[in-house]
Amino acid sequence: MGYVAVQGGAEAIRESILLARYENCLDGTSISLTEIKANLKKMVDSVMSESSLYSPDLAALALKQAQGDPFEAIFLLRAHRSTLPRLYFTTVTDTAEMRVERRISASFKDILGGQILGASPDYQHRLLNWDLINETEADVIAFRDQYYAAILNAMEKTAEASFEEEGRFPKVVDSLRAQNLIPQPVLCDEEPRDITMEPLVFPSARSLRLQILTRGMTGAVTALGYAKIRGYGFNNHPTIGELRVGYLPLYVTSELSGVCEEYYIGEIEVTEVEAFMEEDRQEADEKNQLGIGLGYGLCFGANEIKAIAMSVLEHSMENPTPGDPTSDEEFVLLHVDTVEATGFVSHLKLPHYVTFQSKLDRIRDVQRGNNHHA
């Protein structure tokens, strides 16, 4: 049997695209990017994180175009990113400069600066709020104004001097470092590697591992992080030293004026996690000693579960346990990227007519051979 290359289906494809658009318009309504950003913020954050491109406007547009499918939206944003020139690298961003809106610690009740719950669903009952069915724009505005008035009222009651702080807080981990419970790391200024510019080879650099995890698929990073905690290597689960959600200021430098000067360019919302892990350490006298290690997670947006799971996986790969798949960097890093994973699975929908016919031919040949020998 010979194979013949075929083409066709162009008209059907055109109609398929029209039908998808038609089905999206059936209800006769449209949603604005402002509405997406306001009502689906967490989804916008996830899309920005997994596409590795911080732009709430573009993420909202991608979600609208993808009809709310995050995989498709991430694909769109990654594709758009590849059309834009990279004009700058920021100066080194220090997360101690974060303008904190939420910070909690599961390790200590009293932390310097206090625990701040911020805006979180963690403290809400998981019951459907039926009031939202008939919620109107007027309801939203009324609540907003009422809350804002309460804040203004609280402001007036607080002493002027206490307002000087910028929302910056000391880190919980620094107190443990001061007590020598966690070793003080040596500052490393080695330029990071960039997964968007080079292929991944093993063993990988720490900077590549962190970059791949932070842009990894939220579900995949969370599932693998969970697997690590549940039973692949840990005797006890990690403890969140500190989880922060807030805004990081960004700066770039330019020598346009003849001297190198720093320009502030804006701020981005991020989630940062420092998780404490029990570790066996070998001391100079070759005795094993129990210590505390640190796992690190940092993601775009309010993205807490992913940042926690990232800290677990980062530590797992940094301190591998033989036989533990979650500390096997090849297993983890090659499978958590959204576009690579969804792209590969999705390609199964593409025509495989020739390769499948070839498989059938081989099976038929084998069967004929078996019948002949029988």
Next chain:
Amino acid sequence: MQQCRERTRLLIGHGNEEALQMAKEIKANYLVEWILRPQEGLAMIKVRETARQTLFYLGEVLITETKVRIRGSIGLGILTGSHPDLSEALAVVDAAYRAGLPETGEWDRYWDQILEKEKVYKKINRAIREKTSVNFSTMQD
């Protein structure tokens, strides 16, 4: 006049309207040459992680960049997001300060407005933080 770092922080964070107004004044009085009209691009974010104090790339952020020249001095306007008008205004203000244009000496009123807005913004944020600040001793009572 603030240093570039502080000036851009205030204009982008709290003084968008003032930046547009400052630029309007300059454009009314001087020839502003384009070196680079507002263009969108990316800035890769370099971060120091706190577990081992190493550097890594967190991802890219969408930016808008503009370059202009006024009386031989080049100004740069750059900020996150898609904001061509503000990017242009920042570039014009930057060039105006670098060229030492006399108008810049009369902008104290703008800076006072911006600083006041920043003060209020910080107050509001502080009040919001305090609302959800946990008081464990109260919980034990």
